[in-house]
Amino acid sequence: MAIQIEEPRQRQQRVPPWRNVTFLKWAAQAVFLFAILAVFWILGSQAGSNLEDRGIDVSFGFLNTLPGIRLAEGIDVLPATGGRALYVGIVNMLRVTVAGIFAATVLGIIVGVSRLSKNWIVSKVATGYIETVRNIPLLVQIIAWGVVITTIPGNLGFETGPFGCTDPVSGCEGWFFLSNKGASFAWLFPADGFWQWFAFLGVGVAASIWVYRWRYHLKEERGDETYALTWGTLTVVAFAAIGWFVHPIMGFLGYLWGWISELLDSLPVWSLQAVLALLAVFFAGLWIKRFLDDRRTPAGLAKLTDDDIFRIGSAAFAGLVGVIVFFSLAGISEWILNSGRDLFSVMDDKFEFLDGGAPLSFGRPSLVQPGNFPNYGDTGLTMSKLFFPVFVGVTIYTAAFIAEVVRGGILAISKGQSEAGLALGLSRTQLLRFIILPQAFRIILPPMGNQYLNLAKNTSLGIAVAYPEVVAVGQTLYNQTGATIPVITLWMLFYVSVSLFISAIVNWYNRRVALVER
Template identity: 50%
Template sequence: MTDTAVPAASVHHTRPPLWRNTNVLKWGVQIAVLAAVIASFWFLIEQAGTNLSDKGFDVSYDWLDGPANIQVAEGIQTAATDEQPFNMGRALWVGMTNTLRISAIGILASTILGVILGIARLSHNWLASKIASIFVETLRNIPVLVQILLWAVIVASLPELTGDPGEKGWFYASKKGISFPRLFYADGFYQFVSLLLILCVGVWFVRRYLKGVQAREGGEQHIGAITFALFAIAVVIAWFANGIMTWPRGIFHGIRDGWAEIPQGAMQLVLSALAVAAAVLWIKRFLDSRRTPAGLARLTDDDYFRMIFAALGAVVIVFVVFVLWPGLSSWMINSGSDFWGWLGDKFGGGRDTRPLDGMRPTLSEGGRFVNYAPTGWTLTPAFAALFLGLTFYTASFIAEIVRGGILAVPKGQTEAAAALGLSRAQSLRKVVLPQAFRVIMPPLGNQYLNITKNSSLGIAVAFADVVQVGQTIYNKNNQVLAVFSIFMIFFLICSLTISSVVNYINNKLAIVER
């Protein structure tokens, strides 16, 4: 029989031409589509700017440095000073901080309330389960704007604020808002925290030692109780002995002086080197995560895109530092020097006082009317209505998410916990909820995004958020497109930040598979 096998050396593989190469086509089409999208956006922006300019509306951002000539109802520093004039940029910044403030407090409050309601809906207690069910089924079916307006009416129907000027109380609720005691950090706070961190290092070593003893000898070492007791002792010591922490003042002031002497070119090189090093480290870790015992796994197009974008990000940062914004390095030198000086001033100088202090709400006289003095924590009527409306509305959805996450845990886990002698509360805390959080976190992030974006509804009750302040500004200067572009960038940053945090937590909660 004749062997018809073709020798391996005679086999010749020809590469297809570029227009038939699948890799070239995939990458080329995606890059072309991306370029077309960017070009389309650029064309639309240029066209909108030209049309507005022809009608006498020049789109620019020079107005940010102009005087605001408006009053913001609440927020950080709404009055002009010599060091910080109250311009339009500052007014928008006040609105942004108000939005962040209502969003952060609303997220915290709605999460706590939602978890409690979600657990209560599954409770064996008939009354608790029915109350939670009625709360959830009622509030999640009423539009959030209606709830905000309803709370605004309720707050407006509270009695007038009465009392003698200078009178102190524990709680006030009136048409002018809700006020209760305020806890704040005093002069010795930074010294207290520094000393507490140093003492906590010793507590950590003791805890580590006890864990080693328990691993070697077995038995119950009461690690949790001992750690808590040592931490409480450390808090007491740091509270009363924080006056010894005066020496960091000289260190931080020395860093301030050295930081101010950094040449601009050196700072540019350092920033560029950090960007390149971060990109290289990320790519290395990414490739290491794709390695198997047999070698490097085959990379997909998505993997290549990730590495390319990481490298392009470093290139963009270098371009910004050296070409697009060379003053960034000078700003970082000046800001860094100011920061180290500010931090050094928090130590020494007679700051051996208590770390925390509190003040009760106090009434003051403003003309013929009685007002709240800036001593307690006061929720204005607009803030209170928006906070209550957003919190109760979002909590009703979070409660359903928590209930669904708990029901997603296999029933055998609860039965196993009961077989080990755990109570229902212990089973919920140590077995069920840790597993349920893997299901809860993704939709919970969506609710956090919703509460941030729904904060713009505060304009209905005259809450001075970024949308309300921005609307007032563009009614004065006709810079509608510029103001809305700031809205878009601000809410985009908020959304991406929340999504990144939720994704990070979700990845940490994911089950690690072999």
């Protein structure tokens, strides 16, 4: 008796398009994309005719003309071009951002740890601080600080008190001044030999890492304490101290910078274009290779979905776009070459072989009275009355959020970790160094990066107290020239690149410390 075997169907019946999920999905997306593009097109054409009707300037020409504005503070208070004015605004914004990030981190860590303190009153003070500060809008706080600094009792320098200045007309020095002109305090300033010393210090840091590894290795071999961290720190300190006197020898780097600068100057533009295009192709290929490796199983390459193919296709497309952009727009490469050349020639100027004074100079704040009104001299570090409210406002506000991040990170380490560490015989320091902090850092860093990003964006509120950062300068510019659209485009470009920069750092760190699962 023959066993009847059902013939396998030779050809699978073709799915009609209206039942084909892949087709339907792509159709829906195409319709949606088309609708969005249509909306943009309609809005764009409308904007074109509107702008023509109203005679509004949409060109970026204002970047190269005299804006006729005066900025309240910055590296150049009478900028010659609109572009220069925006650049001054960017520098002001970065100044307050960097200073704020440092101050807010320190304050936030102190408050966050205080909130976890076993001391009842300390933890209550920290809680009160956090609950007060983060529940009041930042703009209200900045405006309040602005009012505080301008209505502070007493004019420049207090009439009495050990830190005050009794006779500003003849001029005098102090340690810390606070008045309606802002704050001024003692500070270490980089001086002539700073960069050479800094380079020497860089060598020192590299050496100290090597020393640390060596001592650590020794400890693992011998099993007794070798004080690796102390050795490492002492190495840096020793380099800093020796460098203070011998830093002029680092001036030879100046020849190197000069040589690089000349090299960049002599390079033809097409060579950089070729390098950039090759890099674009290389990174696209690298991405595709990694993606495919990711999809590879021991049984071979997994079946690619249409989404996967789309991703690979867009990576290849991005690479292609990179090649086309770099070859068609020679200006980009030229700009990179020129700014690189300028950067290195500036660095060349900073380094003088076997020449240079002290790397750092110490300055105390002073009061001077050139005309009718006293003002701060330029010997100390001065925060103007515009800088002060923005800086204090964003610092205090962000510190409250950073404190919560720090607290959350430390609390997230389960108690079992410390107990297990102690049971292994680790000391308190070792426990903190090897068990708690590495894990807490992994948790803390990403939200911390977010807070830094928020701080950078929040500095834009300086516009409320007329601090000339990039938004305020932009507003002044478009009030003068009417170029609203270009200014807002530049704002968005600037802030998006700042945030992409910060999140790139955070993502890189995240990938580095991410737990490898499975």
